[in-house]
Amino acid sequence: MKSIHLLATLLVLAILPTSCDSSGSGGQAGDENKIVVGATMLSMQNEFVVNVHDEMEKKAEELGVELIVNDAQRSALKQVEQVESFIAQKVDVIVLNPCEVEASSPAVQKALAANIPIVNVNSATSTTPTAFVGSDDTEAGRMAMRFIAEKLGGKGNVIMIHGYMGQAAQIQREKGAKEVLKEYPGLKLIAEQTGEWDRAKSMSLMENWIQSHGKGINAVFAHNDEMGMGALKALEDAGLKNKVIVVSIDAIADALQAVKSGRLDATVFQNAHQQGATAIETAVKIVKKEPYEKQVLIPFELVTKQNVAQYIK
Numbered sequence: 231m232k233s234i235h236l237l238a239t240l241l242v243l244a245i246l247p248t249s250c251d252s253s254g255s256g257g258q259a260g261d262e263n264k265i266v267v268g269a270t271m272l273s274m275q276n277e278f279v280v281n282v283h284d285e286m287e288k289k290a291e292e293l294g295v296e297l298i299v300n301d302a303q304r305s306a307l308k309q310v311e312q313v314e315s316f317i318a319q320k321v322d323v324i325v326l327n328p329c330e331v332e333a334s335s336p337a338v339q340k341a342l343a344a345n346i347p348i349v350n351v352n353s354a355t356s357t358t359p360t361a362f363v364g365s366d367d368t369e370a371g372r373m374a375m376r377f378i379a380e381k382l383g384g385k386g387n388v389i390m391i392h393g394y395m396g397q398a399a400q401i402q403r404e405k406g407a408k409e410v411l412k413e414y415p416g417l418k419l420i421a422e423q424t425g426e427w428d429r430a431k432s433m434s435l436m437e438n439w440i441q442s443h444g445k446g447i448n449a450v451f452a453h454n455d456e457m458g459m460g461a462l463k464a465l466e467d468a469g470l471k472n473k474v475i476v477v478s479i480d481a482i483a484d485a486l487q488a489v490k491s492g493r494l495d496a497t498v499f500q501n502a503h504q505q506g507a508t509a510i511e512t513a514v515k516i517v518k519k520e521p522y523e524k525q526v527l528i529p530f531e532l533v534t535k536q537n538v539a540q541y542i543k
Contacts (some may be wrong), residue, residue, distance in 0.1 A: 265517050267510065268316030269325040274301040276427055277456065278480045278502055279327060282352055284507025293514055304394060306333030313337035317344045323513040324348040328355050332394040338538045347516045354398040360516060363526045364508045367399045370498045370530045371406025374477045377496050377532060378449045381475050385416035386448030389439055391432050391461060392424040393453040403453045425457040433459030440468045448473040449469035455485035455497055462494055468530050480534050481541055489538045499531040499541055
């Protein structure tokens with residue numbers, strides 16, 4: 231009798247439909263009529279990336295799309311493996327938030343080879359995807375460094391805190407900043423190193439530079455707000471902030487409040503809402519074979535104490 235009950239239970243389990251875990255573990259699509267989007271994000275420990283992800287989820291829900299999200303945890307190798315998994319699951323389209331320009335490129339190559347369209351969001355790869363949605367990070371670097379140059383009257387010692395080395399935003403923001411530095415011979419880049427987009431690491435870097443350069447530091451350009459806030463804290467703890475200009479990028483909530491209070495001199499607004507929403511819209515258009523833009527560039531905007539109120543929610 232027990233064996234009959236067991237057989238019946240197994241039969242029921244066998245015919246139950248499988249469902250898709252939209253929070254990130256993956257799985258087969260639960261509804262065959264739904265468009266299924268597989269997304270792999272650089273790091274869900276990064277506030278800006280989380281903001282992009284949240285907008286992707288909102289747009290996916292609005293459009294009735296099934297979204298599977300995986301966290302690459304800053305590993306390009308893991309990201310490639312996640313794309314291979316999406317290919318095996320036969321998702322309709324992939325959204326890639328690349329960890330690195332070169333090391334994440336095989337993910338694009340594999341998707342295209344499997345005839346699955348792939349949309350890069352926020353960051354680039356050397357291999358051209360089906361579409362790209364993001365912003366011109368070179369311009370963000372120029373914007374931040376030009377603000378510093380004007381505040382210092384074209385003369386002074388600058389420190390630059392890089393993002394994760396090899397990632398498109400790091401490469402392009404450095405390029406833009408150094409283009410402006412060439413225009414101002416009186417500006418000297420006295421130190422530069424990666425803070426890996428991390429607040430605590432950047433605070434530690436800044437503490438070391440304060441020991442090395444002390445009052446010789448006139449300005450800090452951090453490639454994102456997390457690192458800018460870390461540098462700001464180190465300068466405040468050392469009693470030097472009033473003498474040092476600090477500028478960063480992304481306009482996350484903490485940074486906006488710091489600009490409002492006068493602690494952070496400026497941030498550069500990067501539109502997470504438009505990037506996330508447009509990435510999903512573009513992915514859906516591709517699957518439906520509707521016209522779409524192969525490159526969508528969303529402008530950066532400089533945020534200072536004068537205009538910060540319009541950016542605070």
